[in-house]
Amino acid sequence: MEQYSSKVMDHFAHPHNVGEIENADGVGTVGNPVCGDVMRLYIKVDNNVITDAKFKTFGCGAAIATSSMVTDLVKGKSIDEALKISNAAVAEALGGLPKVKMHCSVLAEEALKSALDDYYKKKGVASPVKMPAESGHEHDME
Amino acid sequence: MRTVYLDHAATTPVHPKVLEAMLPYFSGTFGNPSNLHDIGREAKNAVEEARAKTAALVGATPGEIYFTSSGAESNNFALKGLAQANSQKGKHIIVSQIEHFSILHPAKTLEKSGFTVTYLPTDKEGLVNPDDVAKAITKDTILVSIMHANNEIGTIEPIEAISKITREKGILFHTDAVATTGWIPVNVGTLGVDALSFSGHQFYGPKGAAALFVRKGVRIKPQIEGGIQEDGRRAGTENVPALVGLGKAAELAAAEVGNRMKYTSQLRDKLQKGLQDRIEDMVINGHPVSRLPHNLNVSFWYVEGESMLLFLNMEGISVSSGSACTSRSLKSSHVLTCIGTDAAVANGTLLMTLGMGNSAEDIDYVIEKLPPIVQRLREMSPLYEDMMKKKKAAAR
Numbered sequence A: 001m002e003q004y005s006s007k008v009m010d011h012f013a014h015p016h017n018v019g020e021i022e023n024a025d026g027v028g029t030v031g032n033p034v035c036g037d038v039m040r041l042y043i044k045v046d047n048n049v050i051t052d053a054k055f056k057t058f059g060c061g062a063a064i065a066t067s068s069m070v071t072d073l074v075k076g077k078s079i080d081e082a083l084k085i086s087n088a089a090v091a092e093a094l095g096g097l098p099k100v101k102m103h104c105s106v107l108a109e110e111a112l113k114s115a116l117d118d119y120y121k122k123k124g125v126a127s128p129v130k131m132p133a134e135s136g137h138e139h140d141m142e
Numbered sequence B: 001m002r003t004v005y006l007d008h009a010a011t012t013p014v015h016p017k018v019l020e021a022m023l024p025y026f027s028g029t030f031g032n033p034s035n036l037h038d039i040g041r042e043a044k045n046a047v048e049e050a051r052a053k054t055a056a057l058v059g060a061t062p063g064e065i066y067f068t069s070s071g072a073e074s075n076n077f078a079l080k081g082l083a084q085a086n087s088q089k090g091k092h093i094i095v096s097q098i099e100h101f102s103i104l105h106p107a108k109t110l111e112k113s114g115f116t117v118t119y120l121p122t123d124k125e126g127l128v129n130p131d132d133v134a135k136a137i138t139k140d141t142i143l144v145s146i147m148h149a150n151n152e153i154g155t156i157e158p159i160e161a162i163s164k165i166t167r168e169k170g171i172l173f174h175t176d177a178v179a180t181t182g183w184i185p186v187n188v189g190t191l192g193v194d195a196l197s198f199s200g201h202q203f204y205g206p207k208g209a210a211a212l213f214v215r216k217g218v219r220i221k222p223q224i225e226g227g228i229q230e231d232g233r234r235a236g237t238e239n240v241p242a243l244v245g246l247g248k249a250a251e252l253a254a255a256e257v258g259n260r261m262k263y264t265s266q267l268r269d270k271l272q273k274g275l276q277d278r279i280e281d282m283v284i285n286g287h288p289v290s291r292l293p294h295n296l297n298v299s300f301w302y303v304e305g306e307s308m309l310l311f312l313n314m315e316g317i318s319v320s321s322g323s324a325c326t327s328r329s330l331k332s333s334h335v336l337t338c339i340g341t342d343a344a345v346a347n348g349t350l351l352m353t354l355g356m357g358n359s360a361e362d363i364d365y366v367i368e369k370l371p372p373i374v375q376r377l378r379e380m381s382p383l384y385e386d387m388m389k390k391k392k393a394a395a396r
Helices: A006-013 A061-074 A079-083 A087-093 A099-123 B016-022 B038-058 B071-085 B101-112 B130-136 B159-169 B240-278 B305-314 B334-338 B360-379 B382-395
Strands: A026-032 A037-046 A049-058 B065-068 B092-096 B116-120 B141-145 B172-176 B195-199 B210-214 B282-285 B295-300 B349-353
Touching: A006 A061, A006 B305, A026 A099, A037 A061, A037 A099, A037 B382, A049 A061, A049 A079, A049 B382, A061 A087, A061 A099, A061 B305, A079 A099, A087 A099, B016 B240, B038 B065, B038 B210, B038 B240, B065 B071, B071 B092, B071 B101, B071 B141, B071 B172, B071 B195, B071 B210, B092 B101, B101 B116, B116 B130, B130 B159, B141 B159, B159 B172, B240 B282, B240 B295, B240 B360, B305 B349, B305 B360
Parallel strands: B092 B116, B092 B141, B141 B172, B172 B195
Antiparallel strands: A026 A037, A037 A049, B065 B210, B195 B210, B282 B295, B295 B349
16 A cells, blocks of 8 residues: 555644534534444534534544544635535645545545535525535455 | 564564575575586575475475465465366365465456356354365365465364365365464374465565475476476576575474464463453454464454554554455455454454564553553544443433
């Protein structure tokens, strides 16, 4: 496997925003323990701005680092801005990811979108969130 | 910082005595063993001396040892070579589901060229049932390949009971002894096998030197052609220094194996107990008794293997993980799947394999460092959060 960048290792060893938010405005859980990663993202929203984000993740070094990075990226952003955060942006902010770990950045994007989707549901508003279709998992290779 | 290497199943360091034995054969005695001049003859003598030592380790005669470059090559050579050379007798092969991929992939390749393969399951401790082997045998069966011990979970298979069956039926029996040779006694006579793979770097020899034992009189088709080396069975100029190293490592292993078993099993038991006392929701994989002395394979609920591996690495501790995330396929180990380990916990697996360089202090250090890593990752894990909430709700 390719090595992790120093930025990935830094976010893995000292992840930002770990934890839960009591009475969060949106919570999204994505992934599957069978595939090796589950991410849960909590967001607090005030006036259409994400004022706080926290995460809990079961997963590899890249899964923890992308969770940490996506919470960093989303804090202080408007919902519209947050909806534009892509997996590529998360990976790029981490100085890149090994090819076999790109699915972790997809999972981070999914977790964010799932939390935003939950936020709209809680508000009783039709959700404009489109979930990414492809999670990059290949199950048939050895 | 202390460094603790607990990945001896991946590879071992070259023993200083092995290195010393190898050094003259790089630029001093550098000849090609196939040459008739004195420079070549010296190299040839060194290779043959190494062959005798290598043979002695497994109770074979030197003529029954074919040198190869790796355990994977030995396994490929055995499975394909024995199947192809004996295909006039039949085209059915039996292997277990927990074999190394260097057996499973050649088996798949043989299936594509007209062979049929039965993949036997194991019980939940990783044991192949000899009765299952007997039941799987048909008139068409020519070859059985069951590993001596599994490289991940360490379970030692009932090879002698299986060879009784294969010998009665006149079927060839190969065993992959890469995980066992040098760590427990391996004797081709006692085991009753017709072919056996082993590899030097698994027991303090150099990488790039391994062997396949093929019982005298058993036909095997070469897989690397175009040279007279290895009695015409494996072409290619011999890796003389590496083979000398393999011979020396074999000599050391033969003398030390009892001591290695005693030393590593006592440290392994200490490590296992220390972790069991400090960490909840932990599963020991493999057979409780019929297990390699230096092997500890454990799964931790709610945490993922690679994260544990990386944090241990930061503390100077080297281990392996059996997690899906480390493989390209995002599938957990085929061995853990076969023994029925829950896929969720299989991803939280660490493989720790001990060696003669580990001390009791090293084990104390691991017992001190690992539990807080598991706890830290659990506190970060949504699976642990869910479990704790369920627990609380149930307690109400």
